Amino acid sequence: MTRTITYRDALNEATAEEMRSDPSVFVYGIDVGDHKRIFNSTKGLVEEFGPTRCFSTPLSEDAMTGFGLGAAINGMRPIHVHMRVDFLLLGMNQLVNMIATHCYGSGGTMKVPLVIRAIIGRGWGQSYQHSKSLHSWFAHVPGLKVVMPATPRDAKGMLKAAIRDDNPVVFIEHRWLYDAVGEVPDDTSAIGLEGARVLREGRDITVVATSWMNVEAVKAAQILEKRGVSIEVVDARAIAPFDAATIVRSVRKTRRCIVADNDWLHCGFSAEVAATVYAECLKELAAPIDRIGYEATPCPCTRPLENEFYPNAVDIIRAVERQLGLSQTDLSGEDFYSYENKFKGPF
Amino acid sequence: MKELNYALYQKVYLIRRAEQAIREHYASDAMKTPMHMSSGEEAICAGVCHALRPADEIVGTYRSHGIYLAKTGETDRFFAEMYGRETGMAKGKAGSMHLTAHEEGLICTSAIVGTTIPVAVGAAFANRELKRDRVVAVFFGDGAIDEGVFWESLNSACVMKIPLLFVCEDNGFAVHVPKPLRHGYRSITELVSKFDCDVYASESTDPEVIYQLASKAIQAMREMRRPAFLHLKYYRYLEHVGVNEDFAQGYRDRQEFERWRANDPVELQRKKLVRLASEAEVKKLEDTIERQVTESVKRAEKAPFPKPGELYQDVLA
Numbered sequence: 329m330t331r332t333i334t335y336r337d338a339l340n341e342a343t344a345e346e347m348r349s350d351p352s353v354f355v356y357g358i359d360v361g362d363h364k365r366i367f368n369s370t371k372g373l374v375e376e377f378g379p380t381r382c383f384s385t386p387l388s389e390d391a392m393t394g395f396g397l398g399a400a401i402n403g404m405r406p407i408h409v410h411m412r413v414d415f416l417l418l419g420m421n422q423l424v425n426m427i428a429t430h431c432y433g434s435g436g437t438m439k440v441p442l443v444i445r446a447i448i449g450r451g452w453g454q455s456y457q458h459s460k461s462l463h464s465w466f467a468h469v470p471g472l473k474v475v476m477p478a479t480p481r482d483a484k485g486m487l488k489a490a491i492r493d494d495n496p497v498v499f500i501e502h503r504w505l506y507d508a509v510g511e512v513p514d515d516t517s518a519i520g521l522e523g524a525r526v527l528r529e530g531r532d533i534t535v536v537a538t539s540w541m542n543v544e545a546v547k548a549a550q551i552l553e554k555r556g557v558s559i560e561v562v563d564a565r566a567i568a569p570f571d572a573a574t575i576v577r578s579v580r581k582t583r584r585c586i587v588a589d590n591d592w593l594h595c596g597f598s599a600e601v602a603a604t605v606y607a608e609c610l611k612e613l614a615a616p617i618d619r620i621g622y623e624a625t626p627c628p629c630t631r632p633l634e635n636e637f638y639p640n641a642v643d644i645i646r647a648v649e650r651q652l653g654l655s656q657t658d659l660s661g662e663d664f665y666s667y668e669n670k671f672k673g674p675f
Numbered sequence: 676m677k678e679l680n681y682a683l684y685q686k687v688y689l690i691r692r693a694e695q696a697i698r699e700h701y702a703s704d705a706m707k708t709p710m711h712m713s714s715g716e717e718a719i720c721a722g723v724c725h726a727l728r729p730a731d732e733i734v735g736t737y738r739s740h741g742i743y744l745a746k747t748g749e750t751d752r753f754f755a756e757m758y759g760r761e762t763g764m765a766k767g768k769a770g771s772m773h774l775t776a777h778e779e780g781l782i783c784t785s786a787i788v789g790t791t792i793p794v795a796v797g798a799a800f801a802n803r804e805l806k807r808d809r810v811v812a813v814f815f816g817d818g819a820i821d822e823g824v825f826w827e828s829l830n831s832a833c834v835m836k837i838p839l840l841f842v843c844e845d846n847g848f849a850v851h852v853p854k855p856l857r858h859g860y861r862s863i864t865e866l867v868s869k870f871d872c873d874v875y876a877s878e879s880t881d882p883e884v885i886y887q888l889a890s891k892a893i894q895a896m897r898e899m900r901r902p903a904f905l906h907l908k909y910y911r912y913l914e915h916v917g918v919n920e921d922f923a924q925g926y927r928d929r930q931e932f933e934r935w936r937a938n939d940p941v942e943l944q945r946k947k948l949v950r951l952a953s954e955a956e957v958k959k960l961e962d963t964i965e966r967q968v969t970e971s972v973k974r975a976e977k978a979p980f981p982k983p984g985e986l987y988q989d990v991l992a
Contacts, residue, residue, distance in 0.1 A: 352804075386831050386834060390824045391792070391827030394828070395796050397793075398734075398782070398796060398798035399797035399800050399801040402801035403801055406797075421790060421824075430783065431991065433773045434764075435763070435764055435768065436988065436989035438775065495991045569991075
């Protein structure tokens with residue numbers, strides 16, 4: 329059986345279910361227990377589980393990250409929440425120097441079952457300190473698992489899997505996905521933390537996307553379908569460990585690849601995907617891989633420049649047309665995602 | 676009384692003797708790991724660790740030979756790790772700065788100043804939530820007080836009323852920089868006493884004095900259900916990193932060392948124990964430790980290096 333729920337409810341359900349089944353699970357972070365409840369993803373948890381299992385902390389991201397490590401080593405399963413990925417940077421020392429190395433440095437005698445949830449902001453003037461993704465940074469460090477689910481199904485299944493995992497997992501959520509609606513199976517136990525997932529099957533070209541860019545890729549696929557172009561959308565989902573098998577299988581089939589990453593291009597995850605695809609199936613490719621992502625500038629506040637900063641479905645459509653040698657599709661009648669429909673800020 | 680002083684001498688002598696062995700063998704270059712020696716701080720390591728029960732836990736710094744030896748009493752895994760061997764506590768992958776002893780309660784030590792302090796807060800929180808009757812003690816230097824994470828951790832432990840023993844081992848230097856160049860305030864204890872925790876201080880090099888003070892702090896911590904802060908001074912005998920003296924470098928004065936050396940914790944504890952026991956009994960204890968250390972060094976030297984594939988083990992659980 330499946331139900332249709334939002335991404336935020338999927339996160340909330342995953343947390344509540346795991347807290348019910350395992351008393352060592354707790355959720356904490358700045359504003360986790362306040363009236364806004366992390367955009368309602370932690371709603372009802374204080375009421376059901378009490379203030380020792382769902383609580384707000386001092387504004388001490390550094391210490392609270394190390395706190396999670398200590399609690400995890402000593403038998404708890406902490407979930408540390410950051411309303412923006414940017415805030416997690418205050419805990420980078422703990423994350424990279426301590427958390428990522430503890431299992432290794434203890435000769436495998438100690439485990440770190442810690443989940444760090446961090447939310448990517450975008451739009452309505454989030455500007456350059458409320459909008460980073462940085463999954464490439466986190467994934468660069470051995471010892472961390474990094475995932476970024478794009479659907480309610482994966483939000484629920486992957487969060488439950490992350491909580492049950494004996495390793496530190498950086499769990500990256502896009503703020504705009506909170507209102508995304510999708511089917512979630514009643515039993516999500518088959519959903520793990522590894523591997524990419526085909527979101528939409530196609531024949532002509534593969535678009536590998538991360539996080540929000542999946543929404544843009546699916547939109548591009550829907551538009552081009554009307555011209556008879558069949559796009560396969562593969563949600564990369566698991567940034568580390570990175571299992572390229574699903575991506576490579578798709579590219580072998582379509583012989584074409586575009587990587588649409590929700591991050592800066594330079595030294596980013598899109599380069600990792602492209603390099604892997606080239607290494608695995610260079611001779612089967614009909615054209616060079618296109619990479620779509622942010623140019624090397626900070627994210628601006630004002631809407632016109634913000635629009636210029638973020639690539640979208642149109643960029644994916646144009647890249648597909650170039651690769652396939654098609655004329656530009658007339659997009660004047662198309663209705664693209666506008667965040668004002670759902671997200672009016674401030675956060 | 677005799678039993679206590681015997682146990683304390685056992686700990687301080689083990690630390691001193693094990694580090695002597697490091698100094699004797701270091702020049703052969705078989706121990707390729709940066710050594711931050713505990714010489715001078717033995718009273719703190721032994722006194723605090725002896726006040727803890729076996730199930731209690733400790734967290735340290737890159738200068739943690741002393742607390743490792745005081746808490747575990749073992750030297751096989753210790754020396755094997757220094758020699759980078761498969762039989763080390765991390766199979767040679769961690770070295771002198773990252774000691775752990777899961778069974779004996781050493782959670783972690785770190786090469787980055789201050790970083791283990793919040794880990795101790797979380798560990799103590801877990802013990803409370805899981806209703807484990809265990810105390811956590813976290814050791815750090817006065818340099819860690821300069822780090823923001825110390826204040827974040829102290830504040831968090833106080834506001835969350837987490838029983839945690841903060842042990843500041845104050846040797847007056849952060850690497851080579853003296854306190855007057857680092858502290859824009861008069862007194863650490865005065866500052867910390869403004870927080871909701873109990874503050875204790877000592878400049879003694881007598882392990883028994885430290886033991887009594889730590890016991891008192893732990894007792895109060897159990898009753899008050901809040902953190903305690905121990906401010907303990909000592910003098911680092913050797914260079915910041917390495918096994919040699921560094922008085923020729925000019926940043927500190929040998930005379931000051933001599934003043935502290937006159938009250939050397941190991942000699943002081945020995946004199947006390949001779950009075951309570953006998954020279955023969957003390958000698959016997961020293962011989963036992965001597966044999967333990969010598970044999971551990973030999974075993975470490977003979978132990979195999981980790982196999983190549985070991986590189987990839989334990990990156991993830």
